[in-house]
Amino acid sequence: MYELVAFYLFSALTIGLFLVTVMSKNVLYAMTSMASAMVLISGFFFLLGADFLGVVQLIVYVGAVIALYSFAMMFFDATRDIKEKNTNPALVFLLGGMSALVLVLMFSAPIHSEAIQALYPMTEGVGNAQDVGMVLFTKYLIPFEVAALMLLVAMIAGIILAGKKMDHSLTEDMDADDEIMNLKDTK
Amino acid sequence: MIGLSHYLIVSAIIFSIGLVGVLRRRNLLMLFFATEVMLNAVNIAFAAISHYYNDLTGQMFAFFIIAIAASEVAVGLGILIVLYKKYGSLDLDDLASMRG
Numbered sequence: 001m002y003e004l005v006a007f008y009l010f011s012a013l014t015i016g017l018f019l020v021t022v023m024s025k026n027v028l029y030a031m032t033s034m035a036s037a038m039v040l041i042s043g044f045f046f047l048l049g050a051d052f053l054g055v056v057q058l059i060v061y062v063g064a065v066i067a068l069y070s071f072a073m074m075f076f077d078a079t080r081d082i083k084e085k086n087t088n089p090a091l092v093f094l095l096g097g098m099s100a101l102v103l104v105l106m107f108s109a110p111i112h113s114e115a116i117q118a119l120y121p122m123t124e125g126v127g128n129a130q131d132v133g134m135v136l137f138t139k140y141l142i143p144f145e146v147a148a149l150m151l152l153v154a155m156i157a158g159i160i161l162a163g164k165k166m167d168h169s170l171t172e173d174m175d176a177d178d179e180i181m182n183l184k185d186t187k
Numbered sequence: 188m189i190g191l192s193h194y195l196i197v198s199a200i201i202f203s204i205g206l207v208g209v210l211r212r213r214n215l216l217m218l219f220f221a222t223e224v225m226l227n228a229v230n231i232a233f234a235a236i237s238h239y240y241n242d243l244t245g246q247m248f249a250f251f252i253i254a255i256a257a258s259e260v261a262v263g264l265g266i267l268i269v270l271y272k273k274y275g276s277l278d279l280d281d282l283a284s285m286r287g
Contacts, residue, residue: 007189011197018201018224022208022217030220041227048194048238050246057230060253065223065260069216072264076216076271083278092210100203108192118242135243136250147254154258161265 006047014040025081027073035066052129194235201228215267215277219260226256 045054208221237245
């Protein structure tokens with residue numbers, strides 16, 4: 001009963017918040033709704049017994065990715081509404097719906113075959129974090145190290161790409177900045 | 188009770204929302220948001236399959252997807268900042284320079 005209520009609540013809220021993310025004209029609204037939807041997605045993971053994955057989702061997505069987006073949003077002018085020349089919405093929804101249908105078929109295909117068996121089955125009586133650690137550091141050690149290297153490369157790339165000429169203002173209206181500076185000087 | 192197909196249907200709905208976003212958005216920052224939506228949808232599907240087949244492989248793949256998403260955001264936002272410095276806009280129609 002508890003799981004039923006939680007599942008339907010989480011799914012309704014997540015779908016609604018992601019719709020706001022996709023449809024909103026304002027970057028700030030889109031980002032806040034995406035942040036809260038990601039918190040709710042970690043709720044899905046806790047429901048599914050993947051505790052460690054839920055915590056990682058909270059730390060990495062809600063902590064790091066959203067913080068990075070909000071910092072980037074400060075460089076761009078986020079208060080203005082985004083003007084977009086949209087393509088035909090009916091075509092977009094038709095294409096999106098058709099791909100969703102294909103996706104459901106693809107996902108439900110293995111459910112009807114009984115040939116699936118667990119490659120790394122979960123051990124009984126062991127916490128999820130310990131179980132994940134055992135598999136991650138034995139069977140998936142090389143992908144783990146490669147992922148660490150990839151994160152290092154991404155960090156260096158981010159610093160090099162974003163770091164140049166950061167003392168200049170990025171936004172167009174330099175006059176407003178100058179006015180603020182003048183006000184500060186007169187005070 | 189909640190079965191595997193419930194989770195997969197929710198995941199498919201969220202994925203198609205992200206796909207609609209990718210198709211209709213013209214702003215690069217909003218395109219990034221839509222890709223994040225799609226990555227999260229796939230993570231839900233992986234966690235659900237991992238739970239219902241009692242197998243840890245799905246969770247492993249979800250971890251690596253999260254790591255890839257984090258590095259994608261780091262590099263992508265750096266590129267967005269460079270583009271914004273150069274063109275003063277993030278609209279794809281303004282950035283299109285190769286007209287065939």
